[in-house]
Amino acid sequence: MSEQRPEGITPSQTVGPYFKYGLTPNGEYAWNDAFTNNLITPDVSGERIRVEGTVFDGDGVPVPDCMLEIWQADAQGRFSDPQDARALPNSSFKGFGRVGTDAKGGYVFDTIKPGQVPDPDGKPQAPHILLAVYARGMLLHLYTRIYFDDEAANASDPVLALVPEERRTTLIAKRKAGAANPAYTLDIHLQGDNETVFFEV
Amino acid sequence: MTLLYPLQSLAAHPPRLSPAYRSTVKRSPQKPLIPIRQTLSELTGPVYGHETVREHDHDLTIQHKGEPLGERIIVHGHVLDEDGRGVPNTLVELWQANACGRYVHVVDQHPAPLDPNFTGAGRAQTDASGYYRFVTIKPGAYPWGNHHNAWRPAHIHFSVFGHSFVSRLVTQMYFPGDPLFPFDPIFNSVTDEKARARMISSFDLENTQPEWALCYRFNIVLRGRNATPMENKQ
Numbered sequence: 315m316s317e318q319r320p321e322g323i324t325p326s327q328t329v330g331p332y333f334k335y336g337l338t339p340n341g342e343y344a345w346n347d348a349f350t351n352n353l354i355t356p357d358v359s360g361e362r363i364r365v366e367g368t369v370f371d372g373d374g375v376p377v378p379d380c381m382l383e384i385w386q387a388d389a390q391g392r393f394s395d396p397q398d399a400r401a402l403p404n405s406s407f408k409g410f411g412r413v414g415t416d417a418k419g420g421y422v423f424d425t426i427k428p429g430q431v432p433d434p435d436g437k438p439q440a441p442h443i444l445l446a447v448y449a450r451g452m453l454l455h456l457y458t459r460i461y462f463d464d465e466a467a468n469a470s471d472p473v474l475a476l477v478p479e480e481r482r483t484t485l486i487a488k489r490k491a492g493a494a495n496p497a498y499t500l501d502i503h504l505q506g507d508n509e510t511v512f513f514e515v
Numbered sequence: 516m517t518l519l520y521p522l523q524s525l526a527a528h529p530p531r532l533s534p535a536y537r538s539t540v541k542r543s544p545q546k547p548l549i550p551i552r553q554t555l556s557e558l559t560g561p562v563y564g565h566e567t568v569r570e571h572d573h574d575l576t577i578q579h580k581g582e583p584l585g586e587r588i589i590v591h592g593h594v595l596d597e598d599g600r601g602v603p604n605t606l607v608e609l610w611q612a613n614a615c616g617r618y619v620h621v622v623d624q625h626p627a628p629l630d631p632n633f634t635g636a637g638r639a640q641t642d643a644s645g646y647y648r649f650v651t652i653k654p655g656a657y658p659w660g661n662h663h664n665a666w667r668p669a670h671i672h673f674s675v676f677g678h679s680f681v682s683r684l685v686t687q688m689y690f691p692g693d694p695l696f697p698f699d700p701i702f703n704s705v706t707d708e709k710a711r712a713r714m715i716s717s718f719d720l721e722n723t724q725p726e727w728a729l730c731y732r733f734n735i736v737l738r739g740r741n742a743t744p745m746e747n748k749q
Binding site: 327332334394432444446448 | 530563
């Protein structure tokens with residue numbers, strides 16, 4: 315290749331208001347989805363769960379033109395990526411999902427509860443899902459994590475430990491009482507008093 | 516702490532709060548982001564099979580019964596990391612307005628015609644050297660409500676994955692010499708002139724196909740990894 319060493323990375327720009335027909339058409343446009351909000355595959359083991367919530371801006375107004383992407387391990391804490399030496403190459407569970415928020419700013423993912431993934435020292439992290447947030451008005455996506463309020467491992471999670479205690483609740487999805495299937499709720503606040511903890515990573 | 520993907524690379528990005536682009540004011544965090552170590556969760560990313568990209572997904576001019584109106588163009592280039600190494604087998608998605616500057620999205624009510632032969636969405640996977648290629652229509656400029664007489668320069672939206680969840684990039688490709696550059700707060704949200712230039716494609720006469728289509732080259736540079744091989748803890 316004739317390319318020289320680049321001077322730097324390509325800067326990020328907003329997804330804008332019109333990404334839906336290209337990235338999350340969901341049957342509403344003449345284009346197919348590369349990814350959906352349902353990560354469950356027939357062969358997947360683990361507890362099937364739903365994670366849902368609403369995305370809000372700094373005025374507490376729902377954000378209807380937001381895109382969310384999740385990336386997670388399987389129930390044994392393994393990623394579907396050969397860069398994870400423990401990956402199972404034949405698993406159809408991909409661990410990646412994408413959804414556009416609805417007119418009320420709502421989102422839903424159907425997936426499985428991830429297992430524990432080691433941190434760089436080999437110490438187990440509490441079960442978590444990575445979440446990337448994109449929207450009109452966001453020039454660069456934000457990274458956060460979804461934890462689960464019924465996991466005792468949260469108490470010793472090395473990432474949660476970096477977060478001031480009073481803000482940790484913004485990362486912890488709450489299990490819904492009385493739901494037929496396990497479901498968790500986590501709202502995303504882009505700004506304001508309840509601002510979600512976002513990570514520099 | 517030592518990070519496999521250095522944070523210094525991120526300096527090229529626009530500040531999240533860029534008040535000239537009004538929508539950033541209520542959609543950017545006010546509390547500082549919390550730095551964390553890059554764990555296996557951050558250092559891995561999705562892998563796609565052949566089912567994700569179909570044979571003709573890279574050609575936006577053959578998705579309907581007839582040919583779309585407008586100036587047919589080839590957009591191609593390499594997805595690279597910061598060391599100039601091609602990023603192989605990675606997914607590149609694009610979406611764009613039609614030749615009149617109108618998006619097929621239902622929210623776009625700009626009084627310009629839709630083209631029944633153009634959706635404006637495409638997808639490609641880079642080859643072993645990181646190369647990708649699309650055939651499409653040159654998008655038009657269009658007005659937006661950010662300020663009086665606001666027009667977006669012609670652009671194509673790109674979404675690229677790379678080696679991990681932290682190398683993920685969504686950006687916009689612009690065309691060389693656009694007279695709207697000085698007036699666009701999204702383009703100018705990138706404060707460094709050299710970084711802005713990396714969002715502008717270059718006219719590629721060599722790969723222009725005579726009697727058929729002009730060509731533009733757009734290389735996309737993603738965050739690079741330090742040379743240290745990744746450890747896979749058991």
